[in-house]
Amino acid sequence: MSSIYRHLSDHLSELVETTLTDLEQSKCIAIEEEMDLQPLNLGMIASYYYINYTTIELFSLSLTSKTKIRGLLEIISSAAEYSELCIRHREENIIKALANKVPHKPTSASGTVKYNDPHVKAHVLLQAHLSRTQLPQELQQDTHIVLTKAIRLIQACVDVVSSSGWLAPAVAAMELAQMVTQAMWAKDSYLRQLPHADSDLLARAAEKLRGIGAPPGAPSPLGRRIKITNLRRSVHIDVNQKMNQAEEIMAAEYKGMDRDRQCRATVPDGSR
Secondary structure (H helix, E strand, O other): OHHHHHHHHHHHHHHHHHHHHHHHHOOOEEEEOOOEEEEOHHHHHHHHHOOOHHHHHHHHHHOOOOOOHHHHHHHHHOOHHHOOOOOOOOHHHHHHHHHOOOOOOOOOOOOOOOOOOHHHHHHHHHHHHHOOOOOOHHHHHHHHHHHHHHHHHHHHHHHHHHHOOOHHHHHHHHHHHHHHHHOOOOOOOHHHHOOOOOHHHHHHHHHHHHHOOOOOOOOOOOOOOOOOOOOOHHHHHHHHHHHHHHHHHHHHHHHHHHHHHHHHHHOOHHHO
8 A cells, every 4th residue: 555655656746846847947937946936927927817838938939029910820829728629520621721711821830731730720710700701600619719718818928028028019919919809800991890891881881981081991980970871771770789889888988088087187286
């Protein structure tokens, strides 16, 4: 019986030592005098966003002061969190077809892209989400899994590049987070967020906006609507409902800004 406990104790000791060594090599912790453990910046970022230590090491090694949206998409898709994304039978053919339609084609160091790689699938699904591409039901479920992890990964990227004092990639990462939230590329019209906003509707809306002197793609002012004819009644109802929600949010924000200004105006000079 004692031998079993000894082997179990040896196994646990080896497991702890291996884990600490991996964390130290990935610069998540520092080991002082072989006893004291100190968390490092990367370790605290990984812990805060609940991401794998190999992922935070990848971010640290891959992100640079010149990283842009394309690079961020590749780096985030390579995260360990996507390594177990399922690849169904013959699904690589669908992923390959989707990859031909996205703006940033997957690449590989070997020159041959493996479309049965879960990281390639995550890369393609992220772009399909931004392009609002219609996907089969199973891929929609996979996209949901990808998106639930994407925001945390992007926020971790923001912290990593900010720790290095790199403004441009930090702004790019925050822009990517906004793109993922809105399901649209930064170059797309703001009107794309409206229900049923296909290319025909956007073109007709842009024409109306030009007619009233607003730049194409600009949102209409608060309380001001543009009328697009020949739309189905259900489309009108959905669009108006969305616009009403947007106006309520904007009105609440304006009221909050007014209260803040009034509060600042009533604060005595000596207490500012």
